[in-house]
Amino acid sequence: MADAREANARRLRRLAQMRKTDSIKHASSTLRGIWENGRKPGSIVLRSTLLAASEERSRLTELILPRGLALRFYLLAAFEAQCRLEPGAPWRNVLPLKGSGSWSDLIAIDGAYDAVSGSYGTASESTPGILRSKKLGELRLRQVKGALRTLEGLGREDALVTIPQGAKGQRLYDRFLLMQETGRGKNQTPDIYTVPAPRWQAVETITLPAAFFLGGWIQVLNPSEVATWLILRMLSKWAPRKHFVSGVFLTARLRMETYGLHDDAWEDGCRRLLEFGLIRRAELPKFEGADESVVRSVFSQPSRPRRRYEPNYWQMTDAGLDQDAVAKLEKELTLRQKVLDSAAKTRA
Secondary structure, eight states: HHHHHHHHHHHHHHHHHHHHHHHHHHHHHHHHHHTTTTOHHHHHHEEGGOOOOOSSOOOOGGGOOOOOHHHHHHHHHHHHHHHHHHOBBBBBSSSSSSSTTTTTGGOOOOOOEETTEEEEEGGTSSSOOOHHHHHHHHHHHHHHHHHHHHTTTTOOTOOOOEOOOTTTTBBBBGGGGEEEOOSSSSSSSOOOBBOOOOTTTGGGEEETTTTTHHTTTHHSOOHHHHHHHHHHHHHHHHHHHHHHHBBBOOOOOHHHHHTTOHHHHHHHHHHHHHTTSSSOOOOOOOOTOHHHHHHHHHHOOOOOOTTTTTTOOEEEEEGGGOOOHHHHHHHHHHHHHHHHHHHHHHHH
16 A cells, blocks of 8 residues: 555656646647648557567566556557558658657656655756756657667567667667567568558457547556556457447456466556546446336346456546546546545554
């Protein structure tokens, strides 16, 4: 409980700092510019192989480090590609790593926090605005390079980017290549990213509404929450009728075997997504003019006592993406902090 209280307080502090520096606002504005000047896709399509795990390892679990940007960066790269490229077109990098409209500009971060002074070094009131912006820009660049190293470090076959090396062995980050969701592949020629074709079957893809990127959600959700949301979206496409009627669920064993996602990350992710309004517990479908008792008799599961370890059934609520991401998180995290603080006082 103490860890949850501290983690929630830390998250609130980071969110407040990003609001103070307009970090999320600027990143979302840059993304909207890319979208409006491009093909304006209503949704971003991912190959479902991005989430797959093997018996030996789970690539997903290596992408959800608490403060890591690897998963976020890959999704942002897919967004940029699909705003710019036709389906089937091979990816090539057209953005610089730093500066206006760069990869670093697509990332919102809170800056470097000094635990001793209890303040952010990049946002001191005594520091000129230009200098604060420069320091944040340098930090974002380091974060982007770190994300690229993580994506390349998934292994030769599983790597989601490759970074060429210069004559002296230095990494040429600005020349990185984006790989398919399946990874670099086994062949000498890497599997360069291409935009999925619309004819692909539902089971092969996951669709992410553009609002997830344009509304700031990609900037404020934790990596484990994003991973949980992606999995639930994929399940809703695999079983659309079941999702509509009674919701989708995932047992612990199947989750570990298919995605490698542990109980704590999954359960906490579901709780937060529920609080943020991005999923809901399964509800009966509503038909205009229909008698609720008739609908319930047709669609509900047979009445039975709930088993202790029966999984929750979930439905996606994409309308939740239309909320102000920062305002919604601040509200829910503040309410949660009050509950956690009250529980701590009771225990004391």
